[in-house]
Amino acid sequence: MNAPDRSGGIGANRFIGQRVPRKEDARLLTGKGTYVDDVVMPGMLHVAFVRSPIARGRILSIDTSIARDQPGVHAIVTQDDLARFNVTMLSFFIGPVEVAMTPLADGRVAYVGHPVVMVVADDRYLAEDAASLVVVDYAEEDAVVSIEDARHGPAVHPDTDDNVAAMMGEDEEDAEFEALLASGAHLVTQTVHHQRISQSPMETRGVVAALQGDEELLVHITCAGPHLVARWLTVALGNPKMNIRVVAKDVGGSFGLKNHPWLEEVSAILGAMLLRRPLKWIEDRIENLTASNQAREQEIILRAAFDADGKLLASHADYSLNNGAYPMGADANIAVHMFMWSAYNIPAYSFVSRGYYTNTAGLAAYRGPWAIETLVRETLMDAAARQIGIDPIEIRRRNLCTAAHQPSVTSLGIPREDITPAECLEKLLETVDVAAFRREQAEARKEGRYLGIGFAAYIEPTGAAGSIGVMTGELAQVRVDPTGKVVAIMNVHSQGHGTQTTMAQCIAEQLGVPLADVTIFDGDSSRGGFGPGAGGSRQGVIGGGAAIRAGRLLADKIKTVAAHLLNANPENISIEDGMIRVAGAPEMTRSLREIAEIAYGEPSRLPPGMETGLEAQIRYDPPAMTFTSAAHAAIVEVDAETGFVKIRRWVSSEDCGVMINPAVVEGQIAGGLAQGIGSVLLEEAGYDARGNPIAATFKDYMLPTIFDVPDFEYVHANTPSKAEGGFRGVGEGGCIIGPPTLVNAIADALAPFGEVAVDLPLTPSKLLAVIDGTPLPPKPMSRFHPEWVNPYADTAAATKTDGPVEEVPAGATLLPGGTHAALAETAARGIDGAWNLTLATPMGPQPMTATFATEGSIVRGRLESNEGAQEFEGTVEDNQVKWSMKVTKPMPITLKYDLTFDGDTVTGKCKMGMFGTAKVKGQRV
Amino acid sequence: MSEHKIELTVNGRHHRGTVEGRHTLGDWLRGQAGYTGVHIGCEHGVCGACTVMVDGRAVRSCLMLAVQADGCTVTTVEGLADPDGTLHPVQQALKDCHGLQCGFCTPGIVCTLAALTADGAQPGEEKLTAAMSGHICRCTGYQGIRRAIRQIAGTDTSAAQGAAHAEQGA
Numbered sequence A: 001m002n003a004p005d006r007s008g009g010i011g012a013n014r015f016i017g018q019r020v021p022r023k024e025d026a027r028l029l030t031g032k033g034t035y036v037d038d039v040v041m042p043g044m045l046h047v048a049f050v051r052s053p054i055a056r057g058r059i060l061s062i063d064t065s066i067a068r069d070q071p072g073v074h075a076i077v078t079q080d081d082l083a084r085f086n087v088t089m090l091s092f093f094i095g096p097v098e099v100a101m102t103p104l105a106d107g108r109v110a111y112v113g114h115p116v117v118m119v120v121a122d123d124r125y126l127a128e129d130a131a132s133l134v135v136v137d138y139a140e141e142d143a144v145v146s147i148e149d150a151r152h153g154p155a156v157h158p159d160t161d162d163n164v165a166a167m168m169g170e171d172e173e174d175a176e177f178e179a180l181l182a183s184g185a186h187l188v189t190q191t192v193h194h195q196r197i198s199q200s201p202m203e204t205r206g207v208v209a210a211l212q213g214d215e216e217l218l219v220h221i222t223c224a225g226p227h228l229v230a231r232w233l234t235v236a237l238g239n240p241k242m243n244i245r246v247v248a249k250d251v252g253g254s255f256g257l258k259n260h261p262w263l264e265e266v267s268a269i270l271g272a273m274l275l276r277r278p279l280k281w282i283e284d285r286i287e288n289l290t291a292s293n294q295a296r297e298q299e300i301i302l303r304a305a306f307d308a309d310g311k312l313l314a315s316h317a318d319y320s321l322n323n324g325a326y327p328m329g330a331d332a333n334i335a336v337h338m339f340m341w342s343a344y345n346i347p348a349y350s351f352v353s354r355g356y357y358t359n360t361a362g363l364a365a366y367r368g369p370w371a372i373e374t375l376v377r378e379t380l381m382d383a384a385a386r387q388i389g390i391d392p393i394e395i396r397r398r399n400l401c402t403a404a405h406q407p408s409v410t411s412l413g414i415p416r417e418d419i420t421p422a423e424c425l426e427k428l429l430e431t432v433d434v435a436a437f438r439r440e441q442a443e444a445r446k447e448g449r450y451l452g453i454g455f456a457a458y459i460e461p462t463g464a465a466g467s468i469g470v471m472t473g474e475l476a477q478v479r480v481d482p483t484g485k486v487v488a489i490m491n492v493h494s495q496g497h498g499t500q501t502t503m504a505q506c507i508a509e510q511l512g513v514p515l516a517d518v519t520i521f522d523g524d525s526s527r528g529g530f531g532p533g534a535g536g537s538r539q540g541v542i543g544g545g546a547a548i549r550a551g552r553l554l555a556d557k558i559k560t561v562a563a564h565l566l567n568a569n570p571e572n573i574s575i576e577d578g579m580i581r582v583a584g585a586p587e588m589t590r591s592l593r594e595i596a597e598i599a600y601g602e603p604s605r606l607p608p609g610m611e612t613g614l615e616a617q618i619r620y621d622p623p624a625m626t627f628t629s630a631a632h633a634a635i636v637e638v639d640a641e642t643g644f645v646k647i648r649r650w651v652s653s654e655d656c657g658v659m660i661n662p663a664v665v666e667g668q669i670a671g672g673l674a675q676g677i678g679s680v681l682l683e684e685a686g687y688d689a690r691g692n693p694i695a696a697t698f699k700d701y702m703l704p705t706i707f708d709v710p711d712f713e714y715v716h717a718n719t720p721s722k723a724e725g726g727f728r729g730v731g732e733g734g735c736i737i738g739p740p741t742l743v744n745a746i747a748d749a750l751a752p753f754g755e756v757a758v759d760l761p762l763t764p765s766k767l768l769a770v771i772d773g774t775p776l777p778p779k780p781m782s783r784f785h786p787e788w789v790n791p792y793a794d795t796a797a798a799t800k801t802d803g804p805v806e807e808v809p810a811g812a813t814l815l816p817g818g819t820h821a822a823l824a825e826t827a828a829r830g831i832d833g834a835w836n837l838t839l840a841t842p843m844g845p846q847p848m849t850a851t852f853a854t855e856g857s858i859v860r861g862r863l864e865s866n867e868g869a870q871e872f873e874g875t876v877e878d879n880q881v882k883w884s885m886k887v888t889k890p891m892p893i894t895l896k897y898d899l900t901f902d903g904d905t906v907t908g909k910c911k912m913g914m915f916g917t918a919k920v921k922g923q924r925v
Numbered sequence B: 001m002s003e004h005k006i007e008l009t010v011n012g013r014h015h016r017g018t019v020e021g022r023h024t025l026g027d028w029l030r031g032q033a034g035y036t037g038v039h040i041g042c043e044h045g046v047c048g049a050c051t052v053m054v055d056g057r058a059v060r061s062c063l064m065l066a067v068q069a070d071g072c073t074v075t076t077v078e079g080l081a082d083p084d085g086t087l088h089p090v091q092q093a094l095k096d097c098h099g100l101q102c103g104f105c106t107p108g109i110v111c112t113l114a115a116l117t118a119d120g121a122q123p124g125e126e127k128l129t130a131a132m133s134g135h136i137c138r139c140t141g142y143q144g145i146r147r148a149i150r151q152i153a154g155t156d157t158s159a160a161q162g163a164a165h166a167e168q169g170a
């Protein structure tokens, strides 16, 4: 495939592909941006929260009497005051969250930082003063902190039976699959422990909310998309009898944190409604690092079987993700598995994936939420290369999905038509002289210097629309004003992405106007069409496509109007630099303004029947998935004395299709890589065993500085995608491919000393342990593990209460007496009738109603959900019911249910084709 | 609570006010004087977003009290461009080199670089880069900031075009 030629002959009107300076920069460089904390309203009051100092416990009492009497205090608000609003906290998918949850704590606290009381005062200083004088009494309970705690410890939430927040995949060992794994010449296992990451946008969260009479609630909020927030709030507030208008002009970064409001923003918004005063809450950095939702605390064990030639045969992953107490949707992160091997050829893949509740800050998105697939896979490929004894590049060449393997569909249903990871790798190798590096590395080792090179390859889904309900297409509204200036309203919503420039480039190119004449407005839910904003690397692909199509539509109208007015053939009309020209007749040249004035003001001069004005809008929905491919290389030196890593070179070779603005593309890659470097070497939002956050400031939560990030080099391939404009998304990639590239380079540098366990961050002390051959002490055992011994216990007897759980004698739970037939009859009576069921799908819980009628060993029934209703027939054995049914929505798969009934409750699972198994639970209606 | 009268010059304008002893300069500049270009990123002196110039020196306005600025001359990011809109050379370099994305860290970076290059000083690439150790940018990976520094220091005339490009068609 050939890229459109953007290199030569670029006329004044060619903007796509140009490294133009950003239109937003002059404003931001002179301090004239409008971030949420810059919004001030008459009569505005300020909010500070009283937060839980303990990770888990009951609230015994709240005494606000002293705080209430402080100067400048207007209100002290607890959940009792907010209960009247009956808010339903929602996930990112706009479905109710899986556990009981209120904006302020309701009787229990579930993590350190959980907001308990909201103080409203004249200014933030006074609000914090008063907050410090609220007295809350707690009965502390043992906190469930780590994933391991969650496996063995008590349920975090009173309304769940265990801490499994979400489960997908095969939870029972499959002997056949194990045999397949064992059948290869080589079985390679790679384990990754990923630390918790704080998204840390430089602008923290914040909101200013005010009722505008009873008809409108105005919410200024720093967010990824005002329309999505307006949608979220409207549903969360139970469709109130008012319009919710959400405005966000400039946003100081989000990286997944600001997708939708959470406890604090909702509390402040409700507070504004309660007090009928504008309220402002701006998160401070300590709140942001300890109480904002976070991401990435996860573990994965990936196994892959290779044949004697190093070709992949089969692979299995066991994955666990810490969801915290209140995730923005209980999450087993199915995308990890969907994309695990999507860039490679592998005949078989199986997995189990679990998300766990803990008494920690909840899970939010972070740039490339599924990124651990690339980290574990690419580090496994290097480990495999070392184990099998082939070159890390060669093992990738043998297994990557090349043009010759396409079109094809992976075992998880990912269609591959135009992915280019293998091509990106070859291009990378044209830039990086590996042989020369190996010589340098060998020489350096003789001097006791340890250099390493790391590679990684991947593909990334971008610009998805139509497969996940909340991720929609995008509308572009473009007009040429009577002044001749162009204004477009969109909702791609920059968080720093520069869409006021890139979208203007798309439109200016279509219209033939100077870039300076195009202004993009977004950031207001009262304008434009619905769009979810920033997320999923969608702005270029979907917004760019919409901008091009709307621009083209409007250009056609301008040409038609001009041709009519100038008595020319529309084919002979061109627009260049804002001037309308007729081929061969320079004297007929008119400015866009002249044409626009007529189009709006003199309808009689327009072609008969034509709508007045120069305005166009179009909604664009891209192909279901657009993939970006890349291969990266990094060269590092690890100081054997100190364990410090110096990154000496980093080359990115990516294929993000046609580039709108290469400088913006490179900015996205670089920003993502810097975050990847932070994950590998520096950042950690950890907790102590009692659930206290151990990184509360930027002195403990170490973000990469200018000295931690090298100058990146870029190699661009430009295979046009099937989306309008040929664009592919590039927002998340650096953060996905960066970590394995760096880990592989470090592992290569330290190969003489042995394998480097991927336990992030790879701090100097961990690397020194590899160099010195002194393994670090094992991670402490969870206090809830049956074999845990309390090291602080005075006597052996004192440990008794925490000791192993007594074994229940086998068979003790069997029902006494009775014949099998009698039992079956009892069971049948326990099954028949109507049941409310909840199926834990990857997109959140799906409520359903089922009716069952048993007859001997046969069951007939009907299942109803908002996807429709369907009859089924299956089998009954004792209190267990099994049936299969084919569904077509959201995609054609066969569902296999296996439910066990017990009194008025039912639990079980549903096997959902390639998505593995999901939990089902329910109660009798 | 102690109240103090202060008088200072901000961006060439005379300001008079009453502040509490505990009010930071950053909060005063934003809240009382209206210079919202001063950004508060951490309030504990690490991120550098709040940096302003006080009597010509780059200062973290989250770590300085407003009362300490009594009698001082303060320049914020709003006070650097010419009234006709011509950007300060530091601002222009950051724009030319795509040195910002969300722009939240930017005012502090601008003020630090402007303070170091004030009155014709030519501190050189190394010193300017070293000063960036006091600024955190979560968006850019510092690439454009480093290019801007080279442009300011005059060490790389092609700085605006990026450090190393190997742009190729597919």
Ligand code: FES
Residues within 6 Å of the ligand: B039, B040, B041, B042, B043, B044, B045, B046, B047, B048, B049, B050, B051, B060, B061, B062, B063
């Ligand atoms: S806000 Fe002052 S250094 Fe961060």
Ligand code: FES
Residues within 6 Å of the ligand: A202, A252, A253, A496, B099, B100, B101, B102, B103, B104, B105, B106, B136, B137, B138, B139, B140
């Ligand atoms: S541009 Fe966003 S933090 Fe620097």
